[in-house]
């Protein structure tokens with residue numbers, strides 16, 4: 001029974017983990033924040049974790065309303 005299952009080099013960090021630029025650490029709740037929100041940090045889009053988003057009032061890109069169709 002030489003059924004040695006090869007799992008390969010599975011990434012130890014789940015895909016949901018991302019670097020939170022606000023508290024400076026990895027978080028599994030990090031979401032992409034638009035460049036508009038991160039311009040104060042001097043760079044483009046960054047990730048912010050859930051507590052940091054709440055603390056700084058950040059809105060993830062995916063949760064932002066479509067400003068293009070905001071012509072009511």
Ligand SMILES: [Zn+2]
Nearest residue numbers: 020023049052
């Ligand atoms: Zn954070």
